[in-house]
Amino acid sequence: MYEQLMLMLKRYYSLQSALSLFYFDMDTNAAEGSIQRSAEVTNQLSAMALELLKSDSLKETLQLAKQEPLDATQKRMIAIVEKQLKQLEAIPNALYLENEALCTKAQWAWEDAKTKDDYDLFKPYLKQIIEKSKQMAQLKREPGQSLYDVLLDDYEEGMDEKSYDDFFELIKKELVPVIKKVNARKKPRPHFMDERYDVDKQKQFNHELASYEGFDFKRGMMKETEHPYTTNLHKDDVRLTNHYYEDNFTSALFSTIHEAGHGIYEQNIADAFTMSPAVHISSGMHESQSRFMENCIGRSEAFWKPLYPRLQSYFEAQLKDVSLDEFIDAINLSECSCIRTEADELTYPLHILIRYELEKQMINGDVDIEKLPSMWNAMYKQYLGVDVPSCREGILQDVHWSGGSFGYFPTYALGSAIACQLYAYLKKTEPLEVWLEEEDLSKLCAWLKENVQSFGCLKTTNEMLREVTGEPFNPRYYIDYLKEKAAKMYKIQDI
Ligand code: ZN
Secondary structure, three states, X not given: OHHHHHHHHHHHHHXXXXXXXXXXXXXXXXXXXXXXXXXXXXXXXXXHHHHHHHOHHHHHHHHXXXXXXXXXXXXXXXXXXXXXXXXXXXXXXXXXXXXXHHHHHHXXXXXXXXXXXXXXXXXXXXXXXXXXXXXXXXHHOOOOOOHHHHHHHHHOOOOOHHHHHHHHHHHHHHHHHHHHHHHHOOOOOOHHHHOOOOHHHHHHHXXXXXXXXXXXXXXXXXXXXXXXXXXXXXXXXXXXXXXXXXXXXXXXXXXXXXXXXXXXXHHOOOHHHOOOOXXXXXXXXXXXXXXXXXXXXXXXXXXXXXXXXXXXXXXXXXXXXXXXXXXXXXXXXXXXXXXXXXXXXXXXXXXXXXXXXXHHHHHHOOOOHHHHHHHHHHHHHHHHOOOXXXXXXXXXXXXXXXXXXXXXXXXXXXXXXXXXXXXXXXXXXXXXXXXXXXXXXXXXXXXXXXXXXXXXXXXXXXXXXXXXXXXXXXXXXXXXXXXXXXXXXHOOOOO
């Protein structure tokens, strides 16, 4: 019966693959006139996938499979499906569809509000989305859980308010004073960062860069979208996107390293786990793999030592007089700003902390929707010392809330912290710098595959960290990494 169950689930994951392909195509290739009818097709496919998962025959097969002698992997697979089903069953179909429809309208309203810099246009939708999210969390809630706990668990199994509170308290206590010191020694952005870089050449180099990092283009591709992201149909068809700016070449550079980090994670899942309940679903873990590559590896001197001359050869006019040291310095500059997606490594977790504190109040409490922009602005002043000039650069900057994705933001900071814990362990136990300087990332990729990436979500984040590094999640590594880097870059002794 277990085999029978897996076969039924294969059909579910095949429909999910078809949906991913449609979404990706609508984003990158499809003609404008096709979108509306294709959206009808995706709605039907989505409903079919849901029906299949909630069908009586699947539930019966699952119950029978549970009575068979199962090994640990099979038990975990079944537990993942059961949890997913329980959550789906908790939400009546009508409410689920109402919420979907609301989010679709809210996305349009948010885009319009952001363009016009007018919070009032988004406000009524945000109010309804908060109410719907609370209503759904209430239905899924287990004894002892807060409403926000339910949403946090949706994105990172096992994480709750208590663990995030401890994590963000530490970030606040340790990093706010460091950011103040760094800000007092602010360095100017060097001229070469803002020069014009031919977009076609950027594309060529970034393709080479993703490949160098370990992304397999025989089983994947890189296209262009407004905002870079990664998706996959299965482990042998992984798709990255990028966005190129002529006057900001490092944007595409680090998007490539980041998205290829996600992509490698997808390509490296074991054959038995792709298109199964064990697919990578933990947002924090996914983000840990992209940020590990983007920050720990991609901003290090050892990584660029062999690669920088190649970058220089692509952009001779702009970079021939810029030394490796100057380049490394420039890609590690820290500056307090209003925009999360442009934030550097050091200030980034503070952007997340602000969203976490606000979400907690929105979901658990009764926040005054009128006051949200001023609460947002006050926190930016308090933690980052910046004045937010507009709602477009403030509360309206991110897409997440218009899609009802409360609980997602914290996984961005969590991912960075997991990355640093793995990085500290790897540096201690393997000759990482030698690997990087030897211009060969295959040893690093093999290590990640063997220790982290092949398992999918068969292991929880804490199980994986305990098995690999010998201890559960410990944010201290993240704090120490950021402090050490700031001390070195800005020559601060008493950090
Ligand atoms: Zn990411």
